[in-house]
Amino acid sequence: MDALPHKAGFVNIIGKPNVGKSTLMNALVGERLSIITAKAQTTRHRIAGILSGPNFQIIYSDTPGMIKPQYALQKAMMKAVRGALSDADVLLWVVDARDKTIDVDLKGVLERHAAPVLLLVNKVDLVEASVLEEVLEYWATHASVHTMLPIAALKGYNVPVVLEQLLTHLPEHPPYYPQEMLSDKPERFFAAEIIREKILLSYSQEIPYSVEVTIDNFEETERLVRISAVIYVERQSQKGILIGHQGSALKKVGMAARKDLERLLNKSVFLEQHVKVLPRWRQKSQWLQQFGYV
Ligand code: GDP
Ligand code: MG
Numbered sequence: 001m002d003a004l005p006h007k008a009g010f011v012n013i014i015g016k017p018n019v020g021k022s023t024l025m026n027a028l029v030g031e032r033l034s035i036i037t038a039k040a041q042t043t044r045h046r047i048a049g050i051l052s053g054p055n056f057q058i059i060y061s062d063t064p065g066m067i068k069p070q071y072a073l074q075k076a077m078m079k080a081v082r083g084a085l086s087d088a089d090v091l092l093w094v095v096d097a098r099d100k101t102i103d104v105d106l107k108g109v110l111e112r113h114a115a116p117v118l119l120l121v122n123k124v125d126l127v128e129a130s131v132l133e134e135v136l137e138y139w140a141t142h143a144s145v146h147t148m149l150p151i152a153a154l155k156g157y158n159v160p161v162v163l164e165q166l167l168t169h170l171p172e173h174p175p176y177y178p179q180e181m182l183s184d185k186p187e188r189f190f191a192a193e194i195i196r197e198k199i200l201l202s203y204s205q206e207i208p209y210s211v212e213v214t215i216d217n218f219e220e221t222e223r224l225v226r227i228s229a230v231i232y233v234e235r236q237s238q239k240g241i242l243i244g245h246q247g248s249a250l251k252k253v254g255m256a257a258r259k260d261l262e263r264l265l266n267k268s269v270f271l272e273q274h275v276k277v278l279p280r281w282r283q284k285s286q287w288l289q290q291f292g293y294v
Helices: 021-029 072-086 104-112 129-142 159-169 187-202 236-243 245-265 285-290
Strands: 007-014 047-053 056-062 090-096 117-122 147-150 212-220 224-233 268-277
Touching: 007 021, 007 159, 021 047, 021 056, 021 090, 021 117, 021 159, 072 285, 090 104, 090 159, 117 129, 117 159, 129 147, 147 159, 187 212, 187 224, 187 245, 224 236, 224 245, 236 245, 236 268, 245 268
Parallel strands: 007 056, 007 090, 090 117, 117 147, 224 268
Antiparallel strands: 047 056, 212 224
């Protein structure tokens, strides 16, 4: 008897900000690839998480939430969303179980797309059973999709069913990437994302949105990884807040980031952080390009 045919394809996770797209991708891939916080627009880049099985490979693409762009950075982010859509074999449309408002623009895009759409009603752990019934009915009547599934990505509820469903829709294709590859992004990208996550978690108001992190040195020896990061902000006052009294705030960021980095890289990490002011970088195409957004 012949072996099972190999299936492989691109799966795009899409939806409004904060519905749980990154949480779902991490649950599906089983690695903490994409940074997750309660703040909207945590995910700025398109991040591919790769899940390989004995006869399948799924390349997930976790994109920034769909928004109406206000400035150049957001425009570049939405371009990434459209790019991810164009090559998708299956679309996972994630909505929040507490939200009964459909994004009509998104609905239109998904209806015109040739790929099957699985609608995932996420965070069902946060609603009563009777409310859930109502919500599922709402989505069943308002969204014309292939399949609808209640899930709780954070708790793993119905995540294996999502995987099962995906496998039925994937085309037959040889693997695109080597088995052991978890992402198409290099380690230094995750290093920068981890530092950015710690900043998002530690500061409020405009700092999270004004920050960009780059890695200007990543040097690996047998037992140690030396990482030097540059943290960009838009104003001198933000630099002051970021660093804190006698450097205490930035030190906290560094300690938390180092812990995660050591777990990710499985080595001791020596982390250096520099803060620089780059006025209005989010509006300037030259800097967006430099940071890999265009
Ligand atoms: P994204 O913007 O769509 O990528 O959303 P995230 O994955 O960053 O998640 C946003 C917030 O929702 C985070 O605080 C998650 O912990 C939370 N979240 C995601 N999935 C669930 C879920 O199933 N249940 C609950 N209670 N919270 C969730
Ligand atoms: Mg996200």
